[in-house]
Amino acid sequence: MVLDKLGESLKNTLSKITKSAFIDEKLINELVKDLQRALLQSDTNVQLVFALSKNIKGRAKEKTLPGITKREQLINIVYEELTNFLGKEAYEIKISKKPTKIMLVGLFGSGKTTTAGKLAKFYKKRGYKVCVMQTDTWRPAAYEQLKQLAENIGVDFFGIKKEKDPLNIYLTFEDKLKDYDLVIIDTAGRDALSEELIEELNTLNQTVQADERVLVVSADIGQAAQKQAQAFHDTCKISAVIVTKLEGTAKGGGALSACSVTDAKIAFIGVGEKIDDLEVFHPQRFVGRMIGMGDLESLLEKAKEVISEESAKDMQEKFLKGEFNLVDLYEQMKSLKKMGSFKKIMEMIPGMGSLKLPKEMLDVQEGKLEKWKYALDSMTKEELEDPEVMNADRIDRIASGCGLKIGEIRELLKQYKQSKKMMKMFKGEQDINKMMKRMGGKMPKGMGM
Numbered sequence: 001m002v003l004d005k006l007g008e009s010l011k012n013t014l015s016k017i018t019k020s021a022f023i024d025e026k027l028i029n030e031l032v033k034d035l036q037r038a039l040l041q042s043d044t045n046v047q048l049v050f051a052l053s054k055n056i057k058g059r060a061k062e063k064t065l066p067g068i069t070k071r072e073q074l075i076n077i078v079y080e081e082l083t084n085f086l087g088k089e090a091y092e093i094k095i096s097k098k099p100t101k102i103m104l105v106g107l108f109g110s111g112k113t114t115t116a117g118k119l120a121k122f123y124k125k126r127g128y129k130v131c132v133m134q135t136d137t138w139r140p141a142a143y144e145q146l147k148q149l150a151e152n153i154g155v156d157f158f159g160i161k162k163e164k165d166p167l168n169i170y171l172t173f174e175d176k177l178k179d180y181d182l183v184i185i186d187t188a189g190r191d192a193l194s195e196e197l198i199e200e201l202n203t204l205n206q207t208v209q210a211d212e213r214v215l216v217v218s219a220d221i222g223q224a225a226q227k228q229a230q231a232f233h234d235t236c237k238i239s240a241v242i243v244t245k246l247e248g249t250a251k252g253g254g255a256l257s258a259c260s261v262t263d264a265k266i267a268f269i270g271v272g273e274k275i276d277d278l279e280v281f282h283p284q285r286f287v288g289r290m291i292g293m294g295d296l297e298s299l300l301e302k303a304k305e306v307i308s309e310e311s312a313k314d315m316q317e318k319f320l321k322g323e324f325n326l327v328d329l330y331e332q333m334k335s336l337k338k339m340g341s342f343k344k345i346m347e348m349i350p351g352m353g354s355l356k357l358p359k360e361m362l363d364v365q366e367g368k369l370e371k372w373k374y375a376l377d378s379m380t381k382e383e384l385e386d387p388e389v390m391n392a393d394r395i396d397r398i399a400s401g402c403g404l405k406i407g408e409i410r411e412l413l414k415q416y417k418q419s420k421k422m423m424k425m426f427k428g429e430q431d432i433n434k435m436m437k438r439m440g441g442k443m444p445k446g447m448g449m
Helices: 004-019 025-041 046-060 070-085 112-124 142-153 166-179 195-208 224-236 252-261 283-290 296-306 309-321 326-339 342-348 366-377 381-385 392-402 406-425 432-438
Strands: 100-105 130-134 156-158 182-186 212-218 240-244 265-270 278-280
Touching: 004 025, 004 070, 004 283, 025 046, 025 070, 046 070, 070 283, 100 112, 100 195, 100 224, 112 130, 112 142, 112 182, 112 240, 112 265, 112 278, 130 142, 130 166, 142 156, 156 166, 166 195, 195 224, 212 224, 224 252, 240 252, 326 366, 326 381, 326 406, 366 392, 366 406, 392 406
Parallel strands: 100 182, 100 212, 130 156, 130 182, 212 240, 240 265
Antiparallel strands: 265 278
């Protein structure tokens, strides 16, 4: 998941609360110091960290609310303050008129062109007629890259190869834009925000009159994001931010929090290199995942895209009863693979992000699923429906029949047994709060279903 180290540190910090016999001033001070250390290590601005610490300390002195314990209230305070720290509410880019224009701005290497493609795919999937426009006349590969992305996604592309004036590109196609619900304009970047870039963006912005001016900033620049956000805001009054490359950096805290210097909120986060690796940034959900409380809403949204409601209900009943077989396991794994990595999905389930699950259980690669399909094709109906009958002779026969190693067949069976064991842990526990208490915590307000 994004910000793995920060998330792990926050989980360890909160576990001190759940394990402590008493909630006193000493524990609160220790908690705040741990939070400070975790946030500073993720490159979060020092002043912002101290402001957050002050808020938590102040609220920790509040009278305990009826119906919850002091321990539960303290966890909830940390959750709420972290959520407020990252923007409190999600920012929605609304497609309210035709055409709605989004202008992407940012420096070289921030991922603007890739993000233009991801945004186009995101809104196309939601039924909007989308086009992308190339006005980056500085980077030689920008035209071809955006054109290829548009073709792969199935949206229209506008651009003029080798044209040096971005304004001319826009004016050439301006009349055609009224046919679209959404126009995404990819602008040029520089190594730094120079006077030349400022003039170019100002001129383009005045003509385009974009509904959203979105700063694309890379998470790996850490606290430098704050300076970038302020400079671009002064230039073209950015209305929203997209933070890219959050999947591979320990500095993401800087980029996520630095945008607080402007009124612009984070609208999306990039969490991978694939075209679908773009998520709406919900501060509540994001913090929930980081501290092990899960993110059921995002999980359900992802599931709806790849699994029919009827199929999901049938599979849920089988798994909760512990009655699933090898074919069910394979189908479930295949569906989960479409939703992203198994590790990311587990982090969205309340309590599961805190479990130390076996690495092989989280690492179900595409190639492994293909091999498992060969193994299933070599099994008898009895073996598929009741894997408990497997013995050494049967495993040898299956391995010979499908051309796999004996160890690979045993790995499939081990995955089945681990999945069944995990489901038994939660058999009959439909109430998420019960599940959270079992993991040593309580679902904060606003995180329930």
